[in-house]
Amino acid sequence: MADQVQSKDTGRDCPYCGGVIYRVENETGNVKTAFHNCKVCGARWSDSWSLTSPGNSKYARKQSYREEPAERSFPTFSWPSFDLSTSGIPSWGWIMIVIVGAYFLIRIGVASFINFLIAPLMVIILGYIVYRIGKEQRWW
Numbered sequence: 001m002a003d004q005v006q007s008k009d010t011g012r013d014c015p016y017c018g019g020v021i022y023r024v025e026n027e028t029g030n031v032k033t034a035f036h037n038c039k040v041c042g043a044r045w046s047d048s049w050s051l052t053s054p055g056n057s058k059y060a061r062k063q064s065y066r067e068e069p070a071e072r073s074f075p076t077f078s079w080p081s082f083d084l085s086t087s088g089i090p091s092w093g094w095i096m097i098v099i100v101g102a103y104f105l106i107r108i109g110v111a112s113f114i115n116f117l118i119a120p121l122m123v124i125i126l127g128y129i130v131y132r133i134g135k136e137q138r139w140w
Contacts, residue, residue: 007023007024007025009021010036016038016054016055017041019040019041021037021038022036022039023035036049041056042056043055
C-alpha cells in the first residue's frame with residue numbers, strides 16, 4: 001500500500017525563521033500521524049503545538065524564540081439580571097433605601113444592625129405568609 005502525505009497551510013508563521021507552517025498528515029497503512037512543519041527551517045511541532053524539533057539554525061531570525069500561547073476558550077458567563085424597573089419601586093425609592101441602610105450600617109454597626117432587623121423581618125415575613133394564605137383561602 002502506498003504512503004499518502006497531505007500538507008495544508010495552517011496560517012501561522014514560524015517563530016524561528018518567519019516561514020510558513022504546514023500541517024502534515026502521513027498515512028502509512030492503518031497508522032495515521034499528524035504534525036506541523038516549517039518549510040523553510042524544518043522546525044517541527046506535534047499536533048498539540050508542542051515543539052519537537054527546533055529546525056536548522058542557519059535560517060533562524062535574530063530575535064529570540066517566544067512560543068505562541070495556546071488558544072484558550074473561556075466558558076461563557078452571563079451576569080444575573082438586576083432589573084429594578086419590574087419591581088414596582090421607583091428609582092428614587094431604591095436610592096433612599098440604600099442611603100438609609102448605609103446610614104444605619106455606619107451608625108449602629110453591622111452586628112447591631114442585623115440584630116435590630118431580625119424581629120421586624122420576621123414580622124414582615126409572617127405577615128406576608130398569613131396574607132397569602134388568607135388570599136388563597138378567600139378569608140378576605
